[in-house]
Amino acid sequence: MTNPAHKKHDFIGRSVLSALAFLKDATLSEEYANRKGFLQSLDPRFKTISFLLFLVTVVSLKSIVLISPFYLLCLILALLSGIPLRNFLLRTLFFIPLFSLFIVLPTLFSIVTPGEPVWSFHVVGITGIITRPGLDGAVLFVVRIATSVSLVVLLSVTTRHSELLKVLRVFGIPQLFVLTVSMCYRYLYLFATMVENIFTAVKSRVGVVSHQRQGQNVVAWNIANTWNRTTQMSEEVYMAMISRGYTGEPRLLSKFHATPKDWLWLLCAVVICASLFYRGHTL
Amino acid sequence: MSDTVFELKDVHYSYLGKFPALCGVNMTIRSGEKIAVIGANGTGKSTLLQLLDGLIFPDRGTVTAFGERLLEHSQDNEKAAHRFRQRVGLVFQNADIQLFCPSVREDIAFGPLQFGVAEDEVSRRILEVAEVLDIQHLLDRVPHQLSIGEKRRVAIASVLAIDPDVYLFDEPTAGLDPLTVRHIIDFIVNANQRGKTIITATHDLHIIGEIADTVYVFGRNKSIVRGGSSESVLNDRSLLESNNLIHMHRHHHDGREHVHQHLPLEPHD
Structure with a gap:
């Protein structure tokens, strides 16, 4: 029979390990970015600018009919870039819009958004009335969120993180800031692995911790140990930077190669955004 | 002497002022030499x-590099620091420390870019060294996705x-597979043949014969207990x-126990 205390300890261990696995998978996997596809072939600068344009247009449009083409565009681009539609839809259409639906739920009702009633119901003596303006507003909000999330996911999964960071410099972000962020990103994986190894080592030596208190101690010790090693490593990394000529003002590689295809893509993006933006403001 | 690269006189260094790491080290290294510094773990290599x-500075004694005393404040001057760092390169034991950029390409480019080398030239160098x-x-590739051997290279x-x-x-060869060790030894030997001065800290005696003409042995007293030709030290x-x-190695041959010293590359009965 399983000891309930074991379950509690397993809960801590499994939570930490699952969080680390998610972190590694979600932020550090570049599976799709390394594939050959349409979006992967674009210059990261042009791709980022075009997606920013799309995002601004989606956020500024107030019609579901006009936002929908952007969602359709996302699906086409995902297909052209070798991203399995099932994964893409799961990631973009299920969780985040679902959460946004919870946020927008109160605006459905007449108490927040007055207007023509669509449906009413009675629960424990309280009458709830869903109004048409409330429903329209909620649907628009969810569609807008789903489309924006799809655009961001498409950009991030089809671009190597190092290139995305490099693009920040094109927008005038200081090199020191970009270097710091890129180093955080670089060492995130290392420390995630370190924490994972510590947990495995603890488990191999003491097995399943039988007391909740012991489990808490293991986590606290793990945090302290990781902090110490992080501090030590940051000093050594700084030494490695100095050794290669760093004097406080980093200089980083920033070379990109734009092709006619990139310019054509940007032109298409501008035309799509301008026409839908114009249509949205003349409706 | 004009061809002296480094000269250390009575160098003492301690961590946090209380944990001695080097105690009275004297050493002269000349241009084009192949030097190995050997010793057990924690002897100060x-x-x-x-x-x-020039990453840390002695508590006592002097370090002279290329005829100039190596001082902490001299490294504050960007020009002087760059002049020195363009002449001396350190390959750290832990490659994860050395590879701090988000991609291999940027890691290789980092050094030359800090010294103001033009991006076109940097791109050429990246391809050349690769x-x-x-x-x-x-x-x-992202550095964290590489194997230990790849990271070292x-x-x-x-x-x-x-x-x-x-x-x-x-x-340089700690924890690597034999083929990668071979590549690194070849690289060191070739670099020396091109006139580069090589100083290697190791406790891998198998590679000493190839990567060093002169060997310094560091002892538990955190100083040099002996220096000489690699042949004389290894013997x-x-x-x-x-x-x-x-160490003394004990094992069985044909049902009888056999004890001998474990020496680098030496056949035994």
């Missing part, structure tokens, strides 16, 4: 390399791109045994 690379170390296929490439006169290697078994560099 890595500390010595960091001193030679070819030398056979890492062309790794250029766009990229770490060497990041220093080779600077093309320094002096290479400092801290345990001094009592010295190696007393400094934890070889």
